[in-house]
Amino acid sequence: MDYRKEYGEKLISAEKAASFVNSGDYVDYAWAGQTPVSIDRELAKRAGELENVVVRGGVLLGVPEIFKADPNGDSFIWFSWHSGGADRGRINSTDAAFYSPLRYSELPRWYRENSRVDVAYIVVAPMNKHGYFNMGLNASHLMAVVETAKKVVVEVNENLPIALGGFENEVHISDVDFIVEGENPEMLELPAGSFGEVDKKVAELIVAEIPNGACIQLGIGGMPNAVGSLIAESDLKDLGVHTEMFVDAFVDLYNRGKITGAKKNIDRFRQTYAFAAGTKKLYDFIDNNPQCMSAPVDYTNDSRIISKLDNFVSINNAVNIDLVGQVSSESSGYKHISGAGGQLDFVLGSYLAEGGKSFVCLSSTFFNKKTNKEESRIVPNFEMGSAITVPRPVTNYLVTEHGIFNAKGKSTWERAEGIINIAAPQFRDELISEAEKMGIWRKSNRK
Template sequence: MDYKNEYNEKLITAEKAASFVKSGDYVDYGWAGQTPVAIDKELAKRAGELKDVIVRGGVLLAVPEIFKADPNGDSFVWFSWHAGGPDRGRINNTDGGFYIPLRYSELPRLYRENSKVDIAYLVVAPMDKHGYFNMGLNASHLMAVIETADKVIVEVNENLPIALGGFENEVHISDVDFVVEGDNPPMAELPAGSFGEVDKKVAEIIVNEIPNGACIQLGIGGMPNAVGSLIAESDLKDLGVHTEMFVDAFVDLYNAGKVNGSRKNIDRFRQTYAFAAGTKKLYDFIDNNPQCMAAPVDYTNDARIISKLDNFVSINNAVNVDLVGQVSSESSGFKHISGAGGQLDFVLGAYLSEGGKSFICLSSTFFNKKTNQEESRIVPNFETGSAITVPRPITNYIVTEHGMFNAKGKSNWERAEGIINIAAPQFRDELIKEAEKIGIWRNSNKR
C-alpha cells in the first residue's frame, strides 16, 4: 500500500503547526535531543500573544526558542520530567519552570492516566514504505504521549538515527494528524562526561565487584563514565547492557569487546535502552543497528524486568548521602539539579536480581563556592529542601574514593559507622559528634 497520498494530505508548514496552540493548552515537546526545531521557532514568535501554555518535556540538550522569546515564562511554562542544563536554568532562575516528581518507570502510565495533552510535537525520522515514522533516540514514553494527545504533529528530521529492535518506538501515519518537514539540523549532542582521579578511585572499587557476564546500567556523569572506561581496560567479558539512558560509554565497551549480551536472561545479544543522549559516535552506532533495542521506559526501568537479569549491576551518582543511608540525587536544598529519574527503579531492581548489586557513588567532598570552602557530601542531615531519591531501606552499596559500604541488613548505628568510614578523614570526627547527638552512635564503635 502506498501511503504517500495520506502523507501529502497531512503535510503542513511549521507556522501552521504552531498556530494550533491556544492559551492554557498543554503541549508536549518530546524528550532530550528530539525537541522540535522548526515548530519551536514558529511557536516562539507567538510569545506575548499566548498566555499560560504548559509545555512538557525533559533532559533538554539545547535551549528552546520559546525560552529565549519568553524568559519570564508568561506565555510558556516549562514542566520538566527530568532536568538537563536548560531545564535547570528555567526551573531555578525563573517563574516559568517547574519539576514534576516521578519515578521514570511510571511515565507512560502518568501520561495515559494522569496527564492532559492538547498537542504533541514530536521529532521523527522520515516515513518508511510501510507508513511508519521511527521515534529514533527516544522510545521512552512517546507512544503514551501519542495515545493521550488530542492532536499529534510530527516534525521530520532526516538526521535522526533509526532505532531498531524494540517496541513502541514507531508511529504510523494513520495515527498522526499532521506532518511538518523540518530543517534537518544535526541532532543535539551531549558531550561525553569527563572524569578525574577521584572518579577513577571510585570506579576501581566498583569494577572489582563486577563479575563476567554481568548486565550493566550506567547513569550519567563522571563516575559512571570512569567505570565504563575501566571496564573497557579490564579483563571482564560477556557483559550485557540494560539501561534507561544509552551513552557513549556503552559504545566504547562494545568496541573493546566487553559487551555481547550472551549471558542475558532476557533480550539476549541486545543492548536495551529507553533513550539515548551523547555524541555523534553514539548516534551513528545506534542507527539501523539490530543489537540496539529501543524500548519504552515502563519496560527498561521496571524493577520486575530488571530482576530477571542475573548479576545486574546498577551504577549511579548522588549529591549527598546521610548517616543512615538515605540518598539525595536530584536537588541541593531547594536548588533543583536533575530529577528522580530511574535511580530508585534500578537500585531496587538490581537488589532483586540474582547476584545483583546497586552502587551509589559520590566524591566524599565538594568545594562550595558560596562558603568558599571544602565540604563533606556525607552529611548528618540534608539541607532543608533536598529531595530523598533513594530511601534508606532500599540503599545497597555506597561508594566514595575512601571505600565501599553495604547498607543492607545494617542497623542505624552500624550504618553511621560504615558511612563515616568512607567519608573524607577530615570530616569524620565532626560526623561522629553529629551521630552522637542524634542517637545513632555507640562509644564502643571502632573508628
C-alpha cells in the first residue's frame, strides 16, 4: 500500500501545529533527544497569549524555546518525569516547573490510566514504505502517549537514528493526526560523564564483584562510566546489557569485545534499553543496528523481567545515604536534582535475579559551596526535604572509595557500623556519636 497520499494530506507547518494548543491544555513534549524543535519554536511565539498550559517531558538535553520565551511560567508550566540540566534549572529557580515523582517503569501505565494529553508532539524518523515512523532513541513511554493523546503531531527529523527492537518503538501513520517536516537539526548530545580517582576506586570495588556472563545496567554519571571503563580493561567476557538508559559506555564495551549477550536468559544477543542519550558515537551505533533492542520502559524496568536475567548487576549513583541504609538520589533537601527513575526497580530486580547484585555508589564526601567546606555524603539523617529513593529494607551493596558494604541481612546496629566504615575517616567519630544518640550503636562496637 502506498501511504504517500495520506502523508500529504496530514502534512502541515510547524506554525499550524503550534496553533492547536489552547490555554489550560496538557501538552506532551516527548522525551530527551526527541523533544520537538520546530514546533517548540512556534509555540514559544504564543507566550503571553496562552495561559496555564501544562507541558510534560523529561531528560531535556537543551533548553526549550518555551522556557526562554516565558521565563516566569505565565504561559507554560513544565512537568518533568525525570530531570536533565534544563529541567533541573527551571524547577529550582522558578515556580513554573515541577517534578512528578514516579517509578519510571510505571510511566506508560500512568499515561494510559491517569494522564490527560490534549496535544502530543513527538520527533520521529522519516516514514518508511510500510507507513511507520520510528520512535528513534526513545521507545520509553511514547506509544502510551500516542494512545492517550487527543491529537498526535509528529515532527520528522532525518537525523534521528532508526532504533530497531523491540516493540512499541514505531508509530503508524494511521495513528498520527498531523505531520510536520522539521529542519532536520543534528541530534542534541549528552557528553559522556568524566570521572576521577574517587570514581576509579569505587569502580574497582564493583568490577571485582562482576562475574563473566553477567547482565549489566549502568546509570548516568562519572561512577557508572568509570565502571564501564574498567570493565573494558578487564578480562570479563560474554556480558549482556539490559538497561533503562543506553549510554556511550556500552558502545565502548561492545567494541572491546566484552558484550555478546550470549548468556542472557531472555533477549539473547540483544542490548535492551528504554531510551538512549549520549554522543554521536552512540547514535551511530544504534542506527539500524539489530544488536540493539529498543523497548518500552514498562518492560526494561519491570523488576519481574529483570529478575529473569541471571547474574544481573545494577550500578547507580546516589546523593546521600544514611546510617540505616536509606538512599537519597533525587534531591538534596528541597533542591531538586534528577528523579527516582528506575533505581528502585533495578535494586529490587537485581536482588531477585539468580546471582544478582545491585550497587548504589557515591563519593564519601563533597565540597559544599554554601558552607565552604568538605562534608560527608553519609549522614545520620537526611536534610529536610530530601527524597528517599531506595528504602532501607531493599538496599543491597553500598559503595564509596573507602569500601563496599552489603546491607542485606544486617540489623540497624550492624548497618551503622558497616556504613560508617565506608565513610570518610575524618567523619567517622562524629557519625559514631550520632549513631549512639539514635540508639543504633552498641558498647561492643569499635570506638
